[in-house]
Amino acid sequence: MPVKGIHSALIAALCGLGAVVTGGGVAFADVLAQKPAVIDRQLPGSTADSVVELARRLNPTVAAAALEFDAAIHKIGAAGVLSDPTLILEAWDVNRQGVAQRRVGIEQDIKLGGKYELERGIARAEADAAKFQGRAVVTELIARVFAAHGEYNAAYEAVGISQEIKRRFDEILNLLRSRYGTASVDQQDVIKAEIEAAAAEGDLVRRQGEMKSAAARLNALIGRQPLAPLARPSGFHALKATTLAQTLTRARKANPLLALAIAQLDVAERTKALTDLNYVPDLTLGAKYVQRPRVADTGEFLVGIKLPLQYEAKNAEQRAATARLSATQARGEAIRLRIEGEIADTWFTLDALRKVVQIYEARQLPPSRSSVENARNGFQTGSIDLSLVFEAERRLRTVQLELLKLRVELQTKYAEMERLAGGSP
Numbered sequence: 001m002p003v004k005g006i007h008s009a010l011i012a013a014l015c016g017l018g019a020v021v022t023g024g025g026v027a028f029a030d031v032l033a034q035k036p037a038v039i040d041r042q043l044p045g046s047t048a049d050s051v052v053e054l055a056r057r058l059n060p061t062v063a064a065a066a067l068e069f070d071a072a073i074h075k076i077g078a079a080g081v082l083s084d085p086t087l088i089l090e091a092w093d094v095n096r097q098g099v100a101q102r103r104v105g106i107e108q109d110i111k112l113g114g115k116y117e118l119e120r121g122i123a124r125a126e127a128d129a130a131k132f133q134g135r136a137v138v139t140e141l142i143a144r145v146f147a148a149h150g151e152y153n154a155a156y157e158a159v160g161i162s163q164e165i166k167r168r169f170d171e172i173l174n175l176l177r178s179r180y181g182t183a184s185v186d187q188q189d190v191i192k193a194e195i196e197a198a199a200a201e202g203d204l205v206r207r208q209g210e211m212k213s214a215a216a217r218l219n220a221l222i223g224r225q226p227l228a229p230l231a232r233p234s235g236f237h238a239l240k241a242t243t244l245a246q247t248l249t250r251a252r253k254a255n256p257l258l259a260l261a262i263a264q265l266d267v268a269e270r271t272k273a274l275t276d277l278n279y280v281p282d283l284t285l286g287a288k289y290v291q292r293p294r295v296a297d298t299g300e301f302l303v304g305i306k307l308p309l310q311y312e313a314k315n316a317e318q319r320a321a322t323a324r325l326s327a328t329q330a331r332g333e334a335i336r337l338r339i340e341g342e343i344a345d346t347w348f349t350l351d352a353l354r355k356v357v358q359i360y361e362a363r364q365l366p367p368s369r370s371s372v373e374n375a376r377n378g379f380q381t382g383s384i385d386l387s388l389v390f391e392a393e394r395r396l397r398t399v400q401l402e403l404l405k406l407r408v409e410l411q412t413k414y415a416e417m418e419r420l421a422g423g424s425p
Contacts (some may be wrong), residue, residue, distance in 0.1 A: 045230030058223030065134035072130035080120030105288030113280035143419035150411030256423030261332035
């Protein structure tokens with residue numbers, strides 16, 4: 001069976017996959033020229049959820065985690081079972097006259113003291129650890145995809161801002177050219193407008209390159225080629241309000257790294273219990289069928305006991321298992337403290353970013369837009385110098401781009417907090 005067929009069900013179990021919509025080979029520039037409604041029906045990328053859905057299915061790291069889980073599941077079937085028996089063929093009293101006795105038998109080693117159940121328990125705990133490791137890979141991937149989609153959306157909106165500024169500067173330049181012609185003493189204004197229009201065009205080209213770069217990073221996370229087409233982003237992902245206490249409670253229940261630490265502790269505890277049984281002897285049981293000439297066939301039975309006489313080696317194994325158990329407990333506690341600290345750090349940063357975004361939206365963006373309108377109207381009537389118009393435009397662009405950066409950071413921190421809480425944004 002192909003690899004894709006082997007692990008598709010496992011990926012679905014780890015990730016909760018749904019249907020995936022994919023598109024054909026369309027050039028990136030052609031995609032941007034289409035209507036958003038058409039693209040949304042053909043390609044992923046309109047929303048962060050559509051990209052996550054595809055990444056869960058195509059990302060090779062997720063596939064590798066699913067295969068690791070598959071291997072751990074199969075190891076359960078090989079644990080806690082009897083070892084292969086030994087077939088014995090013997091020939092006794094062999095001389096020139098032939099073989100006096102022929103013996104055919106079988107021997108089987110048997111472990112006592114519940115060792116088989118402990119071995120199966122260790123394998124099940126290791127499978128749980130592989131499952132939680134896979135979930136950690138998925139939650140980290142989702143967080144990275146949401147952050148990358150935020151960057152893609154911001155780059156797309158930055159292109160729109162640059163296009164609008166370029167359009168307005170071109171309008172001003174055309175107005176000046178028609179007003180002053182080529183022989184006016186006010187040609188200095190035309191030169192200023194030409195410089196600003198050229199700078200706006202250069203900024204637009206740079207923003208378009210950043211958008212293509214963001215799309216390539218997003219495609220890499222999905223598991224697609226860098227130039228694979230994406231739909232137009234429809235906006236930033238809506239953020240859910242949550243308190244620090246709620247997030248910490250969710251993390252204690254759902255964070256896969258905490259669950260992984262618990263599973264690893266279970267493995268260490270069962271391994272320690274298994275080494276504690278080193279002094280419980282194992283048995284060897286056997287039976288033989290004996291053939292002798294001129295005598296009726298007989299049978300032999302064997303009971304062997306493996307004597308645990310290597311005390312130093314067994315004591316060393318027990319001390320090593322005890323040390324590993326203590327180390328696993330310490331690592332689990334360290335992981336818990338680290339995750340709770342990172343959640344608190346991320347939550348406070350997220351809370352501050354929300355407030356800063358609100359300040360920009362309520363107190364900086366509207367006055368900047370009003371300043372541009374006033375400057376343009378004043379320039380139309382001749383009461384304001386052209387330099388003030390360009391200054392107002394640059395100030396508005398700075399506020400808009402800074403607001404986009406804040407929103408990207410907000411999306412990234414929110415995705416990080418959700419990853420730490422063990423959920424999906």
